Amino acid sequence: xxxxxxxxxxxxxxxxxxxxxxxxxxxxxxxxxxxxxxxxxxxxxxxxxxxxxxxxxxxxxxxxxxxxxxxxxxxxxxxxxxxxxxxxxxxxxxxxxxxxxxxxxxxxxxxxxxxxxxxxxxxxxxxxxxxxxxxxxxxxxxxxxxxxxxxxxxxxxxxxxxxxxxxxxxxxxxxxxxxxxxxxxxxxxxxxxxxxxxxxxxxxxxxxxxxxxxxxxxxxxxxxxxxxxxxxxxxxxxxxxxxxxxxxxxxxxxxxxx
Amino acid sequence: xxxxxxxxxxxxxxxxxxxxxxxxxxxxxxxxxxxxxxxxxxxxxxxxxxxxxxxxxxxxxxxxxxxxxxxxxxxxxxxxxxxxxxxxxxxxxxxxxxxxxxxxxxxxxxxxxxxxxxxxxxxxxxxxxxxxxxxxxxxxxxxxxxxxxxxxxxxxxxxxxxxxxxxxxxxxxxxxxxxxxxxx
Numbered sequence: 001x002x003x004x005x006x007x008x009x010x011x012x013x014x015x016x017x018x019x020x021x022x023x024x025x026x027x028x029x030x031x032x033x034x035x036x037x038x039x040x041x042x043x044x045x046x047x048x049x050x051x052x053x054x055x056x057x058x059x060x061x062x063x064x065x066x067x068x069x070x071x072x073x074x075x076x077x078x079x080x081x082x083x084x085x086x087x088x089x090x091x092x093x094x095x096x097x098x099x100x101x102x103x104x105x106x107x108x109x110x111x112x113x114x115x116x117x118x119x120x121x122x123x124x125x126x127x128x129x130x131x132x133x134x135x136x137x138x139x140x141x142x143x144x145x146x147x148x149x150x151x152x153x154x155x156x157x158x159x160x161x162x163x164x165x166x167x168x169x170x171x172x173x174x175x176x177x178x179x180x181x182x183x184x185x186x187x188x189x190x191x192x193x194x195x196x197x198x199x200x201x202x203x204x205x206x207x208x209x210x211x212x213x214x215x216x217x218x219x220x221x222x223x224x225x226x227x228x229x230x231x232x233x234x235x236x237x238x239x240x241x242x243x244x245x246x247x248x249x250x251x252x253x254x255x256x257x258x
Numbered sequence: 259x260x261x262x263x264x265x266x267x268x269x270x271x272x273x274x275x276x277x278x279x280x281x282x283x284x285x286x287x288x289x290x291x292x293x294x295x296x297x298x299x300x301x302x303x304x305x306x307x308x309x310x311x312x313x314x315x316x317x318x319x320x321x322x323x324x325x326x327x328x329x330x331x332x333x334x335x336x337x338x339x340x341x342x343x344x345x346x347x348x349x350x351x352x353x354x355x356x357x358x359x360x361x362x363x364x365x366x367x368x369x370x371x372x373x374x375x376x377x378x379x380x381x382x383x384x385x386x387x388x389x390x391x392x393x394x395x396x397x398x399x400x401x402x403x404x405x406x407x408x409x410x411x412x413x414x415x416x417x418x419x420x421x422x423x424x425x426x427x428x429x430x431x432x433x434x435x436x437x438x439x440x441x442x
Binding site for chain 2: 035
């Protein structure tokens, strides 16, 4: 396997425990492994931080409470206090994506094959998550507002003839939400990791070329360093963007008709 | 990224070799779509369950507890402050009372003193007046007596002078008569 410099190999999925139900291949893969690790680390980390549950919080507890207040504030700002009924869901979404993104930043990891994997770099995962969001938005929107939920597609306060144009636009924009939501996260993670791998590959190739080339290898190294820092930012930012867009969509379910 | 060390686990590497789906771009390779969705549903569901039932109430509870405690402390502090304010007010009131009382006591004492002084003065005045009256009476009496004796002396002197000079034998009574006439 000569994929030491292959930027795509890191996205490959390999089964760890094969599992087939009917014709469906539900194998436990390295992707599943990282999902489990993300969940385990999140729960263990938060519970450890909250183990003392002090009145004056320590470092860990402060971080846990900061995350809590951060997500709660995000929901309050975008969807109002009523949006807080979705707090556990948004928090789970945010922390799961954040954890998956950050775990992807490990090049080596105590995992099958010993290499890292980014759960969110697969379109099917992000698409499933965004479909879940849209299902909750539509489901809760209809449950709470009934027929009035359709006002979402007919914003009030515009001249009647304009509805002929506005309503289709609103419908298209609503339908494209799950796609834009999932592709944004997926593409960011995919592109970032490919870029990292490409520059890492340059270092290896220049080093292998020998003589003067090895010296030039310093340049992609610094690039890699800068990109790694950027990727950490992206890992956080994309989780934040996913969560805040979820809040905005939930706001539509809570208050349709703008 | 890191050079991948698939050869670490032979079985794993073997899997990798044939699951590569012949050049398909892994994120778009549908081989493991079902598996990914399946495990995502399980892990996300478990995470949601654990967070919403166990972890988040714990964090929220700690924050709530602190907020309550701070609110309680603030309440207690403001209560204590109002108590302190009351105490200050009461202290000031009692201080003013005491001052007023002290003033009235002083005034009373002054009035008492004035009264006793004037009483003493009038008593002393009366005594002095009495003594003076008595003395004057006695002086008058003495004067009266002295004047009476003066007549007698004058008469006897006149008798003696008349006998001596004129050889006249004048009785005391005649002398007195003359004297009384001379006095008029």
